[in-house]
Amino acid sequence: MRVLLTGIPSYLQRTVAGVSGSEVRHKPYFDEVRTKKDLIDQVRKIANTGNYLIGEGAAHALRGHDVTYVPFWHLANSRNSDDVYEHFNEEFDICVFASANLLRPGYSADLEAEVFEKLKMPVVVMGIGIQRREGLKEKLPAGTLRFLEVLKKKESFFLTRGYFTAEFLREQGMKSVRPTGCPSLFFAPNEMKRSLTALANPELAAAQKIAFGGYLGSVADTIVDAHALLKPDSLASYVVQDEVVAYNLSLPGEDDAPVYDRASGRITGQTEYKHSEKWQRKHELLVFFDTNHWRSWVSSRDLCFGRRFHGCIIGMQAGVPSLMIAVDDRMREMLEFIGFPYMEAAIWNREADRKTYLANFLSKIDSQAVIDRYSACEANFRTALAHVGL
Template sequence: MRILLTGIPSYLQRTVAGVTGATVRHRPYFDDIRSKKDVIDQVKKIANTGNYLIGEGAGHALRGHDVVYMPFWHLANSLASQEVYDEISRSFDICVFASANLLRPGYSADLEAQVFEKLKMPVVVMGIGIQRKANLRDDLPAGTQKFLEVLRAKESYFLTRGYFTSEFLKEQGMKFVRPTGCPSLYFNPDGMRQALNGIANPGLVESQKIAFGGYLGSVADTIVDAHVLLKPDSTAHYVIQDEVVVYNMNIVGDDTTAAYDAPSGRIVAPLEYKHQEKWQRKNELHVFFDTNRWRTWASQLDLSFGRRFHGCIITMQAGIPSLMIAVDDRMREMLEFIGFPHIEAGIWNREPQKKAYLKEFLSTIDAPAVIDRYNACETNFRTALNDIGIKQAPASLVAKPPVAAVRAHEPA
C-alpha cells in the first residue's frame, strides 16, 4: 500500500530539505544544535519534543508499506494548487494523519479541514485525543467542527488515544472508531514489557539514577519529587520537552550563546525559571532532538518518575521502569486505556510520607497482569490497522532489537 504519512512528525523531519508536488527531498545530515537560538528553534518546530514519539510510533506501525512522510505545512501551503493535490492523489492510496490533542477548546482545525476536503483518498487519524473534556461539546471551535464534518462525509478511520475520545467521535457520527492508545506505546514492545516487568519493585525508591519530567518554569512539583527520592549528594536529571517556549524557562544569553552539548543532550548555558531557588540538589537539564539518542541516554537509568507521558514512555521503550504522575485529562485517558500503574497528582502532592507511600504502591503492582493488558492493547492496535487494510508484519518482525543494539544512525 502507498501511504502518505503526515501530521506530527518523527525526529527525521529535521532532514527534510523541501517538497515539490508529491516528492519529499531529504538532506543526509541533521542541522547542528549549539546556540540558544538553535535550541529554541528546534523545540518550536515540533512544539514539544515528546511529540517526536507520536510521529515515530505512527511511522513504525506502517513498516512493510511504501510510506512517505510529507510535512503538513506542504499540504497547507498547496491548498490553492489543484495540480499538487492531483499529483498526491495519483501517488498514494491512503493518508495517515498522526495526531494528538486535536480535540480541544483552544484549537480550531481549520487548515486540517481544508486539507482533508481536498485530499481524494481515505484518511486514518491516528492517536487523536481530547485535551480538556469539560464542556468540550459546547466549546469545540468551528474549524474543528468543520474538520469532523469533512471526515464524516468521506472514508475515514479514527484510532483514538482512549475511550472518552472514542465515545465523543461516535456521538459526532464517525463510523470507524477504535480506542487504540497512542502509537508510541507500540514502538518497541519488548522494551515496554521489560519496563513493566521491572516496575513492581519497592527497591526502586532507593534508586539515584532517575529521570524526572514535569513543568519546570510553571510549578515546583518536580523539584519536590526530586527531593523526596534523591539523596543530598545526588544529581537530579530533568528532561525538557517544551519548557523553553511555553513555561518561561529562559536560557540566559543572546541568540548566539553556546547553550547545548549534543553528545550529552545537556543544556550548558545558565537558566532562569520560576521556583529555581527551591532546588536543594545538584541538577542537570537535558533536551533531545533524536529519539534514538534519548533512548540510549535513558537506558543508563534505573527509573523514570514524572508528570510527562512521553517522557516516561521513551524510557520504557529503552526497557527502564517508569512511573507516571497523572496530572490532566490527556494523561488519564491514555493511562486508563493502556492500564499502566500510575499515581494521581492530587493524591501524591498531598501525601505527607511520600517515600513510604511510593514503596507500598510499587509493592502492590501485579506486573504479569499489567503486561497481559499491554499485550491485549498491542494486538488491538495492530488488528485495527489490519481491518483498515494496512497489513501488519508478524510481531516477531515488528519488534525492534534492544536499544543497546540500535545504531545511532538507524532510521526510526
C-alpha cells in the first residue's frame, strides 16, 4: 500500500528542507535551538510539542507500508495546481490524515476541505476529536461543515479519539466511524503496560523525582501540586508544551539571546509568567523537540503527574508510572475510552491533604483490569487499520 501521510507530523518534520510535487527532501540534521527566537519558532511550528506524539504514533502505526510524509502546508499551497494533485493521485493509494482537535468552534477547516476534495483516493482521518463539545452542532464553522461534506461523498474512514466524537460524526452522516483512541497510545504498548502496572503503588505519592505538566502562565495549579507533593529541598521539573505561544509564558530579552540548553532540554533564559512568584521550591522548565530525547529524560523520573494528556503519555511510553488530572472534555473523552486511571481536577484541587489522597487513589487501582482494557483497545486499533487495508 502506497500511503500519503499528512496532518500532524512527528518530530522528523523538522528535517524537511522542501517539497516538489510528491518528492520530500530532508536535511541530514535538525535546525539548532539555542536562542529565544529559535525556541519560540520551533514551538510555533508544531503549536504544541505534545502533538509530536500524535504524528509519531500515526506514522508508527503504518510501518510495513510504503509511507511518505507530505507536510500539509505543501498540500494546501499546491491546491491550485492540477498537475501536482494529478501526481499525488497517481503516486498514492490512500491518504492518512493525522488529526487532533479539528472539531471545534474556533477552527474552520476550509483548507482541509479543499485539499481532500482534490485528492482522489480513500482518506483515513486518524485521531480526530472534539474540543469544547457544548453547543458544537450550532457553532461548527462553515469550513468544517464543508470538510465533513467532502469526506461524506468519498470513501473515508474516521478513527476517533473516543465515543463522543464517533457519535457526533455519525450524526453528521459519516458512515465509517470507529472509536480507536489517539494513535500515540499504541506507539509502545509493552512500556505502556509496564507503566500501568507500576502505577498501582501508594508509595509513589512520596516520589520526589516527578515530571510535572500543566498550564504555567495561565493558572497556578501545577505550582500548588508541586508544593503539595515535593519536599522543600526538592527540585520541581516542569515540561513546557505550548505555554510560550499560548499561555503567556514569556522569555524577556532579545531574540538572539541564548535561552536553551539542547543537551538537557532545559530553558536557561529568564522567564516571566503569571503566578511565578508563588514558587516555594527550586524548579526547572524543560522543553523537548525530539520525542526520543523527551522519553530519555522522563525515564529518569519516578512519576509523571499533571494536567497534560501527552505530557503523561510520553512518560508511559518510557515505562514510567503516569497519572493525569482531567481538566476538560478532550482529556475525559480520551481517558474514558482507554480506561486509564485519572483524577478530576475539581476534586483534586479542593483536597486539603493531597499526598494522602493520592496514596489512597493509587492503592485502589486494579492494574490487571486496566491493562486488560488497554490490550482490548490496542487490538481494536489494529483491527480498524486492517479493515482499511493498513
